[in-house]
C-alpha cells in the first residue's frame with residue numbers, strides 16, 4: 039500500500055469514527071429530549087428565567103450543569119472518545135497525504151475539505167471540553183461526515199505535486215488560514231442555529247400568558263398567529279424539549295460571536311494573503327475573479343453582522359440571520375464557485 | 389433582544405453615531421440646512437451603514453453571474469449576441485462592468501462617506517477620553533452586567549487607596565505597564581469611589597481599522613490613475629524593448645504618460661519547462677532572460693511563475709508560454725515572402741497549438757497566401773494521416789497545415805486578430821478530387837504549397853513567453869493600509885475594554901471603622917472575562933493588608949466564578 043492509499047484509508051476511518059460519534063450525540067440528544075418531555079412545564083419557566091437574565095456573563099453557572107438531568111453519560115463518553123479517535127486518524131491522514139504529495143496538503147478541494155473538517159471538529163472539541171452540547175455535536179458532526187464522504191467520493195484526486203502557480207509558501211498561509219476560518223465559521227453557524235431555536239423557546243415560555251383560557255375552558259390564542267408565533271409554538275413543543283439542556287440564547291449568541299470574531303479576523307487575513315499572492319502569481323492583487331468576489335461578499339456580510347450586533351434592534355436573533363447568510367456565502371464560495379463558475383481558482387482538480 | 393445599557397454613560401461605550409429619534413412633526417419646518425443635517429445624520433447612522441454593507445454584498449454578486457468586460461471582452465460580446473433582447477439591456481445597466489458601474493460605485497462611495505462621517509466624531513471623542521479621567525462611578529450599581537460586594541475593617545479612604553493600587557498594578561507578565569487608568573474620588577460623607585478603565589487600545593484599533601479602509605480605497609484609486617499594464621510576446625533569441633510600440637496590448641491610467649516608460653530591453657535566452665511524466669501537468673516554467681537597463685551592463689535574470697522580475701519600476705510576470713515555429717515561405721517567383729517565428733497558441737495540456745501565417749507580400753500580382761494549422765510538439769500517428777500530440781515537450785514536432793489563397797483583407801481598415809484568418813475573400817486549396825490539401829511538415833523539411841503557390845520551409849521550433857508588465861506605484865501603500873486594517877481589526881476585536889468601579893462607604897456606626905464595598909463592571913461589547921476580573925480586583929481589595937485584618941467577599945456573584 040502506498041502512503042497515499044494509507045492516507046485515504048485513514049480518512050475513511052475518521053469518517054467512520056465521526057459517524058459513530060454522530061450517532062452517540064444523537065442518542066444523547068434523544069435521551070435529553072425524552073427525559074425533558076416529562077419535565078417540560080417546570081423547566082420551561084426556569085429556562086426562560088436564565089435566558090432573560092440581566093447579567094449575561096453569569097447567566098449559566100456551574101450549578102446549572104449539575105442539575106441538568108437526562109443526559110446519557112454513556113453516549114457522551116462514546117461521542118467524546120470516537121471524536122478524539124477520528125481526529126487522530128484524520129490528522130494522520132492529512133500528514134500522510136502531505137508526505138505522499140511531497141508538499142503542504144492544501145492544494146485542491148479534497149485536501150481543503152478534509153483539513154476544514156479537521157479544524158471544525160477540533161474547534162468543536164475545544165468548545166465542548168467542559169460541557170457537551172449535544173445539538174452542536176450533532177450538527178457539526180453531521181456536516182463533518184457529509185463533507186468527508188463528499189470529499190472521498192466526489193472531490194478525490196491522487197496525491198500529487200502542483201502546478202507552478204501553486205508553488206509558493208502562500209499555499210500554506212493563504213489556504214491554511216482560509217480553511218481554519220471556514221472550520222470556525224462552521225461551529226459558529228451551528229451555535230447560531232441553536233441560539234435562534236432557543237430564543238424562540240425562551241420567548242414562548244415567557245409569553246405563556248398570551249394563551250388564555252376561554253369561557254368554555256378551551257385555550258384561546260390571544261392574537262392571530264404569525265409565522266413567528268407558529269415557530270415559537272413548534273420549538274416550545276415536546277419534541278424540542280432537549281432545548282432545556284442547552285445554554286441560554288444569550289450565552290449561545292456570545293459563543294457564536296466569539297467564534298465568528300476569530301474566524302472573521304482569519305478571513306480578513308485570507309483576503310489580504312490572497313491579494314498578496316495574486317500579486318505574485320497573477321500579476322494583480324485584485325481582479326474580481328469569482329473566488330475573490332465570493333470571499334469579498336462573505337467578508338462584507340460578516341462585517342455587517344458585527345455592525346448589526348452593536349445596532350439597537352438588530353442584535354440577538356436578527357444578528358444570527360446575518361451569520362446564516364454569511365455562512366451560506368462561505369459554503370457557496372467553496373462549492374459553487376469551484377465547481378460551476380470558471381475563474382482563476384481552478385485548483386479543485388475535479 | 390437588545391443589549392442592556394446602564395444609565396449615565398453616554399460616550400463611546402454606547403453608540404455615539406446612532407441617530408437620535410428624529411422628530412417627524414417638525415420636519416416641514418426644517419429648511420434646507422435642517423434637511424441636509426437630517427440626511428447626514430441618517431447617512432452616518434449605523435442602520436444605514438448596515439444597509440449599505442448588505443447592498444454592497446448583493447451588488448457584488450452579478451459580477452460572477454454575467455461575464456465581465458474587464459476580464460473577458462469576447463465572452464461579453466458572445467453573450468450579447470446570444471441574448472439579443474436581454475443582452476443590450478443588461479449592458480446598458482452595467483451588468484457587464486459591474487465593478488465600475490454607477491450603482492456599484494455609488495454604494496461603496498456612500499458607504500465610505502458614511503464611514504468617514506461616523507469615524508471622525510468618534511476619533512474626537514476617543515482622543516478626549518484618552519486624555520481625560522476615567523468616568524466617575526455611577527450612583528447605582530444594580531443594573532451593571534458585573535457586580536460584587538464585600539466589607540472590611542479599614543476606613544473607606546484607606547481601602548480606596550489600596551484598591552487603586554491593586555488596579556494600577558501591571559500585568560503579571562508585564563509588571564511595569566499598568567492595566568488600568570485609575571481615578572480616586574471623595575464623594576463626601578466619608579464615601580470614596582474608585583473608577584478604573586482599561587482597553588483604550590480597543591477603540592484605537594477600531595478607529596485605525598476604519599481609517600485604514602479609507603486609506604486603502606484612496607491607494608487603490610491612486611494606483612488606478614498612475615498604473616500601466618501591457619502584454620508582450622517574446623520569442624526565444626529575440627528582444628523586447630520597453631516602449632509602447634513593442635507591446636501587443638497596452639493600457640494605462642489617466643495619470644501615466646507612455647513617454648515615462650523606462651527604456652530597458654529584455655531578451656529571452658532560453659525557456660525551460662518541466663511536466664509530470666505521467667499526468668503531463670506542468671511542474672515548472674523558467675524563463676532565462678538578459679535584462680539591460682539604460683546605461684548599464686546586461687545582466688542575466690530568471691522569471692518564474694510566482695517570481696516576477698523587477699525592471700524599470702515595473703514587475704514582469706511570466707503569464708504564458710508556447711512554441712513559435714520558424715517558417716519561411718517562398719512565393720511562386722521564388723522570392724522570400726515570409727520568414728520568421730510565428731507564435732502558436734497552446735490549446736490543451738499537450739500543447740497542441742494553433743497558429744496562422746498571413747503572407748501578404750507576395751511578388752507581382754500573385755494571390756496572397758494564408759496558412760492555418762496546428763503544431764503538435766510530439767506527434768503520434770493514430771490513423772491514416774491522423775495525428776495527435778502526446779507530450780508537451782518537442783520530441784517529434786509536426787506542423788499540420790491547410791492553405792488558403794486570395795485576399796487577406798488586411799487593407800480593409802478593420803483591425804484584424806493576428807490569430808484569426810479572415811476567410812471571406814479567400815479559397816482553400818483542394819486536390820483534383822475536391823478534398824482539402826493538408827501539409828505535414830517536420831523541422832528542416834521544405835514542402836511545395838498547392839496550386840503552385842510556392843514552397844514552405846520549417847526551419848526550427850523556438851519557444852516564446854507571454855509576459856505581463858505592470859507598474860503600480862501605489863502598491864506599497866495598498867499593502868501598508870491593508871496590514872494596518874488587519875492589525876486594527878484584531879486589536880479592536882480581542883483587546884478587552886472594561887470599566888470597573890468600586891465604592892467604599894462607611895458601614896455600621898460612624899466610627900466602627902467598617903467599610904462596605906460595592907463594585908460594578910461594564911465592558912464594551914461581549915466580554916466573558918469581565919466578572920472574573922471584577923472578582924479578582926475585589927478579592928485583592930479585600931485581602932489582608934498591613935493595616936487591617938482579612939475580610940471575606942460576599943455577594944451574589946463573587947462565589948460563582950472566582951478563580
Ligand code: HEM
Pocket residue numbers: 341344345348405431432433434437499500502503504506507594598601877880881913
Ligand atoms: C467599508 C465599510 C465598513 C466596513 C468594511 C466596516 C467593518 C467593520 C468591522 C469589520 C468592524 C469590527 C471591528 C469591531 O467590532 O471592533 C467594525 C466595527 C465598527 N464599525 Fe465599521 N465598517 C464599515 C463602515 C462603518 C460605518 C459607515 C460606520 C458608522 C456608521 C461604522 C461603525 C463601526 C463601529 C461603531 C464599530 C464598532 C462596533 C463595536 O462596538 O464593536 N463602520 N466595522
